[in-house]
Amino acid sequence: MKELYVSPLGDDTWPGTRERPLATLAHARDLARGGGAVVNLLAGTHRLAETLRLTEADSGVTYRAEGEAVVSGGRTITGWRERDGVWLAEVGDLDTRRLQVGGRAAERSAIDALPGNATRTDTGYVTDSTAPQRWGNPGDVEFVLRGVYPWTEARLGVAAVEGDEHSTTVTMAQPAFGWAIELYNSVVPWEGGGESYGPGLPTRVENGAGFLTEPGTFVLDRSRPGRHVLRYRPRPGEDPGRTEVVAPALEELVTVTGARDVTFLGVTFADATWTRPGSPEGFLHYHGTGYYDGGPIEKVSFAEGAWVTVPGESRTIPANVVFEGAERVVIEGCRFTRLGATALLVSGGSTEVLVRGNVFEDVSGGGISVRDSRAVTVENNWVHDIGLEYSGSPGIAVTAGEGATVAHNQVNDVPHCGIVLGPGKGARVLRNLVFNTLKVLADGGGVYLSGPQGDSHDNGAVILGNVVRDTLTPYNFGLYTDYGAAWVTVEGNAVQRADNTAVLKVWPPLENVVFRGNLWDADPMGWDDPPEGVTLEGNVTSAGEEDFEARAAGVVARAGLEPGHTHLLGR
Known part of the structure; x- marks a missing residue:
């Protein structure tokens, strides 16, 4: 097996050994073509001048980190000058919405x-x-x-x-x-x-x-095209000559299109942006990661006398790391951080993709998005503090797919839904721990489903053994089957401290939805008069917090990260 080594201190004229490593991932990719190679990323920050694009010709390659190897789309900002307590740097045509100063995130003024x-x-x-x-x-x-x-x-x-x-x-x-x-x-x-x-x-x-009054905040001045100026008000102790400042510059870090048998192990993906919201078209968010980009608008009635206008068609927030039409992919032990869009997207008919044991944090959009793909497994990941700019973004979302499994993940501290299933077939959402969801927006759930999930219970969705706690804003549902959800079995879950534990009457109505053996601390909405499309079997409403904790102990013990992955939480 061919082994190549890449280091930020390397040289692309060297042979790519550990002692004389290459300098760039792009050159390592080219040398690794032919399959069966391992590209070892030595510790340090591997800055990309452009997106690393892998195609079918790059099949059969493993990218493996040794130590903390960061694949960064960031640009180091230098040439600072001070004026009235503010740092200023000319940055050319750089357009960015995020900034890291001394290893900490700076906020937009x-x-x-x-x-x-x-x-x-x-x-x-x-x-x-x-x-x-x-x-x-x-x-x-x-x-x-x-x-x-x-x-x-x-x-x-x-x-x-x-x-x-x-x-x-x-x-x-x-x-x-x-x-x-x-x-x-x-x-x-x-x-x-x-x-x-x-x-x-x-x-x-x-x-x-004019808002640049608080330490740790910044402004990007684009008043002169091609001569943008970055302004930053420093925190105490920061020095423009000694403090590293990094601005995300790339919108895509890595794209894998049509490749097979590609593996990423232990790599950190960081420092990417998405600049569309700052354009004249803005960001006309509608729901989740969807936004309006012109075209027809429809009026939707959902109760007597109640209606909303919605996009006839919408676009989706892009991702900074993309797998499109890929087969037999493993993404394991990686970290996705300081990203300006959705962190990871698996789409375009990708099959047999495993996303396991990764951390997603400090992300402007969603954590993991799976669309139009088959046999994708998302397990034992920790997704938290995402949706920092685009508050409708879910932690994990699966739509238009078949046979997806979302199991043993921990999703916490997100602005809207924790785990989302759109229309699809045969999804399994198993033993996840979801808490502190809906921190910003309302009308969502810790686990949220909409639309048909199959055409029978044999190939429908199963929502089993999940723990959903602390769904925070008003007008929420811990377990939310919505908008014509059909062929769904919701079984053996535990729901505590939600505005509503679940809702049975929605529009379009639920069809062939079974709630069986769930434990919650309050009756769901519509419990006393369930609609025709809902079956209720053996669910229990606890008599108080102590009763809930005692009854839920078994479900709680089996939910969330499994023992081999709890180190992700720092314990």
Whole structure:
């Protein structure tokens, strides 16, 4: 078997031995072609100048880390100067939304809301505050609109800010703002609902130079094309001459397309971005990782007198590491961190993919996404602190697939759903530990399913032995079978401290859904009058917290990371 070694201190003119390693992964990839090779990544940061692309010609190769080997799409920022307590660096045409300073994440500068008494107009907003006139370059500023729908958070750019000593007019970027007015409309005629037409006031305003008041925050000034300026207000003790600053520059780190028998072991994938939300098209989020990019808009009724408008078609947040049409792939013991989109995507008819024993953290979008693939196993991974910019993003999502298994993962501290199944066939969600979900948005679940999951119970979805705790925001369901879910067996799960443990009456209605032998600390919604498509067998509602803990002990002991993987949690 051919063995090659790559080191950040290597040289591509060397033979690729341990003593004289190569310098770049791209050159190692080329030398490894022919199959059966192992590419050893020696410890250090392997910075990519461009995406590492593997194709069918790269089949049969293992990429294995020795020590902490980081595959980074980041760019080190140098040439800092100081002015009025702020560091400044010219960064050319760099466009990024994240920054690492001294090994810690820096936050985009922000304020909590549009100041003053503000109202929305057809082209933006008017406020009696003059503060927006001191924001800096308007084209850099981004409005965050959380809760346009309870499950939705949009991001829209500003085009212009004008005003006098009495008021300010904020003109929003197009086409995003016009799309938002067309897309976000609803009527919910019951308590806590009402009518909503178009976006409301922003819940957060980001990336204005005038917001750069807190240590550890930054702004990217793009007012001069090709001569962008990065501004950073340092934390105590940071020194521009000694503190490493890294900005993600690539949007894709690694893509594997059509390759077979490819393995990644122990590699850290880090420092990637996604810049689309900062464009005039914005980020018109709808649900999960889906967003609107123009086209038809549909009106959907879901109860008497209640309706929402939704995208007729939508796009999906991309991923920073992608496996497309790949076969017999192993991704094991890796770490996905400091990433600006979805961390990992398996799609395009990929088959027999194993994602095992990895950590996903500090990610702007979702953790693991599986789409249109067969026999994908996602097991014993720790997914936490994801969805940091795109709050609808789930920890693990599987849709349009067949025979997926999601087992023994720990998913915690995520902004919306923990584990999601879209329409598909034969999925198994087994003995996962899911807690602290729905930390930001509402109307979701620790485990969420929608649409048909097969055409019989033999090939339908099984949700077995999962522990779902602390589903946090109001209007949530620990176990949520939604939107016409069909051919689903929900068995032997334990649900505690959710706003609602489950819901039986949804629209379109559930069909051939069985709840059997579950334990929860409150009756599900619709429990007293279950719909025709739902079967209830042997479920138990606990008499209190102590009773719940005693009854759930066996389920809890078998859920989450298995003993060979608990070291991922640091214990």
